[in-house]
Amino acid sequence: MRLTSTTKYMLLSDKVVFLTGGTEGIGLECAKIYSAAGAKISIISNSTQSINDAQSKLYGDGILYLKADVSVAADIKQAIAETVAFFGRIDVIHNNAGISNPSKAVHDTTEEEWNALFDVNVKGVYNTTRFGIEELKKTRGNILNTGSLVxxxxxxxxxxxxxxxxxxxxxxxxxxxxxxxxxIRVNAVAPAGVWTPMLRVWSQQQPDAASIENYLDDIHALGYCPEGxxxxxxxxxxxxxxxxxxxGCILPVTGGAELGYRRVINQTIQEKSDLI
Structure with missing residues (x-):
């Protein structure tokens, strides 16, 4: 059962959230619910178009949009400073920005692709923490990282x-x-499959793209791949x-996917045995 608007408002009343990758997918859904919960939000994206799109979907006061690349230290240092100047404090840093390309084994991954993944997904956390930790010390705030079951x-x-x-x-x-x-508390969420623009691009890159939607439903024990x-x-x-x-919690938000992977494997084994 979803929280009511009244309950949501009480949870983050007057808090300031620094949210990276907050203009689409899981990040956009977080921006919506954080705003409904009473938070002021500094939304970080490296895409002007993505920021413009988010502005048409998010309503209410207390939202600051900043164009910055989480992998670039100077960008994040400036974004933290602008957030504090605008809102006066930071209570939460949510490191949600991330990329997933390429869909390759290690030996097929180029050095540029490898570096890009680590620069955004890991160095991004380093940069926001490096430049934001003193603000969190003042507010006894917390950090949330968007991880993954994989x-x-x-x-x-x-x-x-x-x-x-x-x-x-x-x-x-x-x-x-x-x-x-x-x-200061530090936690992470670890989703499995979640329908986001990034996942839809990913699904078209897979060897059997036509069957990927059924696959993503099947790996979740609850029987469906959710929205953000x-x-x-x-x-x-x-x-x-x-x-x-x-x-220090890595919270699975997986619909039982860590069990569902085994379910899919067992189903495949059974299908093969039926052919023997």
């Missing part, structure tokens, strides 16, 4: 991407220990005071 279980022809998400999990736990003395709002609800919980004694 960082734990791996994924075929996605070695570099899986490696970045594994790094996110390790970073989350280490950062939770480092910043606990300051009252299910992840946003979990994110809202983790950055709110309701999760005030939770840190």
């Amino acid at each position: 960082g734990d279980i791996g994924q075929e022809i996605h070695a570099a991407y899986s490696a970045t998400k594994g790094a996110i999990s390790a970073l989350t736990k280490s950062m939770a220990l480092d910043y606990a003395p300051y009252g 709002d299910v992840v946003a609800d979990a994110c809202l919980f983790l950055i709110s005071e309701q999760a005030r004694f939770i840190t």
